[in-house]
Amino acid sequence: MSYFGKNIRKIRSLKSLSQQAFAELFDLKRGTLGAYEEGRSEPKLETLIKIANYFSIPIDDLLTSELTVNNLLKFKGNLTIEQNIGEQEYFTKVPCITTLNLNDYVKYADKESFVQELPYLTLPINLDKKFRAFTVQNLEMSKNDLGMFPKDIVIGELTPLEVHSKLNNGTLVFIVTQDDIILRRLFISSGSIVLRADHKNVEDIVLTLKDIKEIWRVRYVFYHRIPETNFSLEEKLEQLEKDFDILKNNK
Known part of the structure; x- marks a missing residue:
């Protein structure tokens, strides 16, 4: 080879x-x-x-x-770092699956020439691993105004199909099938692959390994907005005390 x-x-x-x-x-x-x-x-x-x-x-x-x-x-030559400009850092280029190219990606995911022409993100992550970026398409992974929404971007690391069983149940993945790309949590049950949404009103999808072209384990998420933060009662009381002290000192 x-x-x-x-x-x-x-x-x-x-x-x-x-x-x-x-x-x-x-x-x-x-x-x-x-x-x-x-x-x-x-x-x-x-x-x-x-x-x-x-x-x-x-x-x-x-x-x-x-x-x-x-x-x-x-190696010396055209791959060496330019002289006298300090040490350079090289970021990973991550091909990005978007709303516009999603259907084409499903068809041509195995064509490296197609993948190389996708728009990409440049990120400071492991250069020797294979990643894909996927733009969230729906509300299936949202829950009570939290979670992921359309236009958020997830970054997945390639999981070879032969080792999919080593993923923990509940691992967030996006899976490329023969017809679609599905972002959900993965569960393995009786040899089947169950994809479960966080949204309670969305039914599970059950697949077999032969239905799947690629599995990408989600490693990073980029939100299109600042996510809401749920504070505990203790944290809220602590913040109220701080606000009260500020008001008292300003009198």
Whole structure:
């Protein structure tokens, strides 16, 4: 198995290059580059040598091991950090599933060339893990004016299908099926996957593993508003005492 496709995709991400821009550097067609990245095709020796030389990466490393960002930054050449500008920090680019591209994502989730062209968020999270951002579409995960509402954004980390059973019951996930993307809490029961909303009036969805294309475990949530905070009675009394002291001192 060649790691060439994964490695050039990581190089593009590190250099903030689109597929088109990267392809033009080496006189390639964008479709050809997409085929490399998806593992559907391997490069000609001439192309391989050009890319390896351009980024000063040994050909063997480019082909036989999955390079991390730290590995890549150790190589000299066009991947090194600019001199005399201090240490640079690289954030993860997270492709974002929105209202407009949701249906297309359901169809083309397995096409890396499609995913690379999605709008993305840039976040200070683990560079070596795979994430997706999903825009909340409905009120299913809201409860008593709390929870998540449309336009909130959840960030999910990819959970391989073969290890889904290791997720704790109640884990918040969004799941890509053959027809839709569903944001709910996951429960495993008798070999079935039950997706449960926080809203009490929404019925469970029961799936089997063959119904699922991707599982993304929610790690972060970005609210479109400032969430309401429920204070305990003790905290409210404490705040009233502080307010009273302020009023008394101002007399």
